[in-house]
Amino acid sequence: MQVQVLSRALVMASLFEKAEKWVERRERRISSLALILGFIFDSLTLKRVDLLFENLTVLSYLVVSGSSIILLNYYKEHPPEKNFLIKIQRFLPFFIQFAFGGLFSAFFIFYTRSAALASSWPFVLILLFLFIGNEFFKERYERLTFLVSIYFVAIFSFSIFFAPVVLKIMGADIFVLSGLVSLLVIYLFTKLLFKFAPSISLDSKTNLTRSILSIFVVINILYFTNLIPPIPLSLKEAGVYHSIERVGDNYQVVGEKNKWYESLLSPEKVHITEGSSLYVFSSVFAPTDLDTRITHDWQYFDETLGEWTSVTKVDFYILGGRGEGYRGFSVKENVSGGKWRVDVKTDRGQIIGRIRFDVETGSSQVVFENKVL
Secondary structure, X not given: OHHHHHHHHHXXXXXXXXXXXXXXXOHHHHHHXXXXXXXXXXXXXXXXXXXXXXXXXXXXHHHHHHHHHHHHHHHHHOOOOOHHHHHHHHHHHHHHHHHHHHHHHHHHHHHHHOOOHHHHHHHHHHHHHHHHHHHHOHHHHHOHHHHHHHHHHHHHHHHHHHHHHHHOOOOHHHHHHHHHHHHHHHHHHHHHHHHHOOOOOHHHHHHHHHHHHHHHHHHHHHHHOOOOOOOOOEEEEEEEEOEEEEEOXXXXXXXXXXOOOOOOOOOEEEEEOOOOOEEXXXXXXXXOOOEEEEEEEEEEEEXXXXXXXXXXXXXXXXXXXOOOOEEEEEEEXXXXXXXXXXXXXXXXXXXXXXXXXXXXXOOOOOOEEEEEO
């Protein structure tokens, strides 16, 4: 009996060793495939920033990555002796890479849903870089300052949308609060890290402090210049129509029937008689019990000045909680021909979404269609 158990143990050990070598030989391919499949999975499963599952998922990634960072530095000073712990030490960079990949995949999905790329592309590009670049950062994860700095970006990115979800309010003061909470969390984390790895040099601690404060300043600059998407708000649907009427719980709209590909490469064309009115409809998602004000900013492109000019602003409040978003519309009378756009904004001026269309005046054969929104 003992011989059988020993034999099975040896076979399992041999299989594990072969599997380990197979994974090491194909590490880059497996990692790239995992990146793609993980992103697809997150896109299908991560729906709303105010749901428990989504937030627990992000928190679990933060716990895994934070714990792995501490263990990685602990084992540098206290090399493990048991084979099991040695294997864990070897795989800690993979755990960190996996957790960071999950974090920045989730952040990229959430923030792009709240972003008008024309105005928020710098921050979205940073998240995309951290998500894709995570594939090539494993060697750099040995560097303490780099590793903890990435971790701080993750904590801050999470706090930006988690604070409004919890407090049911958003604005500059809530953003400042989320930043201060992020600083407190990373301070407590580094205190714990230094306790487990006391030999970390003073120079490393100084560099780490400078890096964290620099990231804090950069993210604040991006926010107060309206370059960070207005998460947790997101534009679910928007369009320009010839008429909109509220019928019970729905909106009856009349718009032009266009082929689906016509507006992919150029703005939608809208045909009217000179001086007619146009309507813009938007459906904006907000977390449950979060009430805020949004603005439809109608802008016309002045060919003489060569710039967009705001001509009409319509404000209204939205009530959070509806999965398809809170619906509302604005109307612009006496619309003239030319290039138009309507920015759907927060009261701070952050752009939730943008509807662009070209108005053509005069007689034209137009096919209209009725829809219920």
